Structure formats: structure tokens, C-alpha cells
Amino acid sequence: MLLSYLPLLIIALFGVGAFYASRARISAAPQRALPGLPGHYGWYGTLWTVVPAALVYAVWTIIDDQVIRNIVLSDFPELSGAAATLLYVSIENAAAGVMTDDVPMASVELLLNLENLSAAARFALVTAVSVLGFFWGWRRIRPELTARDRVETALLVALFIASIIAILTTVGIVLSLVVETFRFFQLVSPFEFFFGLEWSPQIALRDDQVAASGAFGAVPVFAGTLLITVIAMLVAGPIGLMSAIYLAEYAHPRVRAVIKPLLEILAGIPTVVYGFFAALVLAPSMRNLGVDLGLTISSESALAAGLIMGIMIIPFVSSLSDDIMTAVPMSLREGSYGLGATASETIKRVILPAATPGIVGGFMLAISRAIGETMIVVMAAGLAANLTANPFEAVTTVTVQIATLLVGDHEFDSEKTMAAFALGLTLFFVTLALNVVALRVVQKYSERYE
């Protein structure tokens, strides 16, 4: 165990040492106009000492399990697939001290030996590469070396890799969704999925089970998402925008300093807390209110979920809108006031038009949150996929269905689980389209002040 992390410690220590050694080396050199500060030469030495060694460590760690497995299993050429995996897992368990029956002790012995050998070899190799890297860098540290450029380039590469990681992850997610969705559409026709009006993903576990056939019409699920999102935005839009206007244009700085953080706390409350507040407090009281008014309000309703979700996303609208309105230059306000405009006229005719891009951004963020929200809907709006526009009825949303489809003991290649990927991919494209449209609208109609 110690041997597996020791190389990292060695690399880190060598890296620190290389920094000071390299810096000292260049400082000892005859002084003249260096293409870099002494620190740049230090970092140059550190980079040569750390980066190749760390790469070797990473590559070795990734492939050594596979290599060991192949060597151990080469004694059992007759096994393949799941049987080989099963055997290897029990060998590993035995090696880890968990006793299992029927494990060939010779293989356990072999595994332990190989693992130790691998760790020792890795340690030796990483240390060697680190030392070699250090001397390679050390030899090149001369006053002619453009150390600043080299270090800046290395930094640039690191920044580029960091930015690529997020993109690659997104691409990977989309690809996995696409593959699974494609498999789903081989079992269920896309026509049924996109236009079917009934959602009841009940796949039989046994052939003789009642209600053995599922229905995969996604329309009610998307309609439920739309309904709840609209209700949430009807709450969060006006309240968020008006509180932003108050905070940005009217509130005394001291009042603003108190109210704004308090509003932002709303976004920090875990959604599950909102969920049980909606389910235990809001929904029952709304049902009772409905009884008093002679309305039929289901105890799990789109309205309850939408209202609570609206409250939750107020800060996304208000905080961003407030920031963007505060950023509108004072000179525009003065220009308007100087022409005899009142505060509200100035807000309506100058501040809001100039702040539109940011306000739309806040709305889009809020909508994305509403669409993606799962917990509140599970608790407050239920699981019944009713196709209805009546906010007093129970509905369900895309994300809730994805969660319930994947929480269960179905195999991963049943229609039921793969339907989750189809829902996910469709949702992804819907939100993407929404963002693109919003961006276009903003570009076309906003009043840019600089």
C-alpha cells in the first residue's frame, strides 16, 4: 500500500528540490539580462522533474491491473468471459484476505507476487524517470535558455487541457446517451416515443405477469415538465425581476447588503428540504383550501411543486438581474434623470433594455434549474404521468421518470432502463435549443451600451 503512493511523494519532493536547485543554478550563473526571472528557471527544472515521472506513474497504474490479470488467468485458458471474471474476482478477494472457497492458492500467490513486483518496479521506474528528468532539465539551464517562454507555454498547455476536459466530458455523456437511445429505438419505435400519449414503463419481469406490456409515449412526461416549469417561472420571473429592480435601483446600500445574501440563501437550501416542505406543508394546505373553495386539488399537484420550485429559483433570476442592472453605467441614469425622467421611467426605458442580455441569462439559468429539478417533483407532484394542463392534478416530469426508471432491479438492457437514456437525450436537446434561441433573441434585441 505504502509502495503505491510513495512514488507520488517522491515526485513531489523531487519537484520542490528541483525548483530550488534550478533557481540556485541560474542565480550562480554570470548575471546578465536573463530571458526570465530566476523563478522561471526553478519552475522549468520542476516541470522536467515532475511531468514525465507523473505520466509514467499514471500510465503504469492504468495498465498494470490488466497485465497482471492476463498473466494470472493465462493458467486457465479454458475460461473466458464472465467465468474468467468471476474466478479473477475470487482470487483478488482471497489475496485481500477475504476467505473464499475453491480458490487456486497458486494463483493467489502469483497475484500477490505480481502486485508487489509491479509496485516495486513502478517505484523504481518513476524515481529513475524523475531523476533523469531533473538532470535533463538541469543541463539545459543556462542563461541562454528562454525559461520564461517555456514555462508560459507549459502553463498555456495546462490551461488548454483544463478547458478541454469539460468539453470532452460533455461529448462523452452525449455519445453514451446517443448509443443507448439508439438501442432503445430498436426496441420501441421513435414514433411511439415522441408522439405517444401514454407513459407507463411497466415491463414484466415474468412472462405471465399482469400488465406485461409497457407504453413509452413521452408526451405526458414532457408536458408535465413544461407545466411545472411554466408555473415555477410564473412565480420566479416576476418576483425575481421585481426584487432585482428594488435591490439595484431603490434599496439603500445597507438594505441591499442584507437582503441580497438572504435571497441567495434560497438557492443554497437542499432541494430535498424544499421537497418535503412542499409535500408536508404546502400540498396538504392547498388541498384543504381546495376543499373550502369547492375545487378538487390533488394532494400531490403540479401547482405545489411549481410554486416551491419557483421560490427556489428566485435567486437565479434576482441575483443575476441585480448584478447586471447595477453594472449599467451611472452616466445613462444621469442622462435619463437629467431629461426629467422619474426613477421608474428610467428603469423601464433605459436600465431594463440595457440589462436585457443579463436578465435573459438569469431567466435561462432559472429555467434550466426548473427543468432539471427532480427531488421537489418526486415529493410534491408525484409519479403519475397524467397528460393534463390542470395544475391541480398530479403530473410527473422527465427527470423524475429518469430517476425512477434507473432506481430498480431491471437489467441494464431492458426497454425500461434504456428509455431513461432516450428521455435524457431528448431533454438535453430541448434545453440546448432553448439556450440557442435565447442567445439569438438577446443578440437581436438587446441595447448594447458599450
Next chain:
Amino acid sequence: MVNAGTASSPQPKLVAREVSVFYGEKQAVFDVDLDIMPREVTAFIGPSGCGKSTLLRCFNRMNDLIENCRITGSMLLDGGDIAGSDVDVVQLRTRIGMVFQKPNPFPKSVYDNVAYGPRLHGVAPTRSELDELVETSLRRAGIWDEVKDRIDQPGTSLSGGQQQRLCIARAIAIRPDVLLMDEPCSALDPIATATIEELIDELKSEYTIIIVTHNMQQAARVSQRTAFLNLGRLIEFDETQKIFTNPSEPSTQDYITGRFG
């Protein structure tokens, strides 16, 4: 004209008596007494931070926008109070327009910039009246010929000097009596500055103008009277010619000859 203060001279347009301005505890303007004559250009000069902009902004109550700002003393426009807390500030600002240091056209079209004030106050209710008012205002600001073909383009797309003339057109579109100009040329190049100065000279036939400037040549060129302020106090206020040729105060002499400031 030469003998200011004789019985034949007209009533002052604006009167300030013992005006002091405080930002919180700090006093920025000390007991200023000033009479601004109608249809003349009055220049406020003085070193940075002397309170000339602050004093200017008292006339249309722009200091109301600043937290902790307090004004004492009395100020009158045509004999009516403008400093009191019960004054209708919106009404006041339609009579006293303002042009700012940095051109600040709204991010709207040239037309909408000029039509902004008239629309607020319902000055030109029909479309044709508004069209006419926009054109007259732009003509009077000497920018009509340059923008008549791009009246629907954003005001922010114009050059700096054009933007400032657009702001002047915007200010005169609501037909004020007084125009306050807070260093209107400080962000402009010399050619644009010359255009604005000519414009100011023409506008004085209809408007009472107060201009704050750092540029003493500009004060000498465009104004009939000049007030010299230093450290928040009004040091000297007289005809421009006298201020620049034969000032009574030694510190005015020092400032205009460039010995300080």
C-alpha cells in the same frame, strides 16, 4: 453690456444665495452667491475638485442622486425656488437641461435618443409632430446633416463629437430655459471641440448656458461671464474679459496664468 449690474440690466435667470454643499461631513461648496444672466454663457473655472461641477449639479438637483449629499442656502429659477424639498424635481429638470462630461447617448437609435424626453413629457403627441421636433432639435444641435440618413442606427455608433451633439439635441428637445454643461468637450478632440463651441455660441441666443470647463481658452472663447472657484469658494465672478485681462483677485491671476491648478 459692459456695465454689469446697472439698473437697465435684465433680471437674473438663476440666483444662488449662500449655497453650501456637503457630502456627508465633508463640505464641498462654501456660501456661494451667484447671479446667472439670461441668454448668456457663464463659465465656471477652477482647479480639479474645487466644487464647480458640484455647484453646477445643484441647479437641476442632480446631486439628489448622490447618497449623503446635502445642500443649504437658497436657489431660484426666475424667482421660483428650486432648492426646497417640496420642489417638483421632474418639472425642474424639464426647464434646466444638462449635458454631461462623457457623451452618454442611450443605447437606442438616434431618433429615440432625441424623442426620449418629448415622449416622457408628452410634448409632441402625434408622430408627425414628434418627427418634426426630432428634426428641429437635431438641426439646432448642428448634427442633422450628418445623421439624417442613419436616424435609425444606434446613437452609440456615432463618433464622440457627434454623440455629444446628439446629447445636446436630446437636451434641447424638451425646450428647456437653461442648459448646464459639465465639461462637455473634455472627452473630445480639438475639431469636435471647436464644433461644440460654435454650437454653444449659437445656442446662447435662445438658452441660458452654464458651462464647467478645465480649459481656460474655452472659457475665454465661449463665455460672457466667468466664475472662478477654488477649494469650494467662489473667488471671483465677473465679465469674462475682465477675469482674463484684469482680475481683481491675485489667486485668479495665478490660476489663469497657469501658476497653479
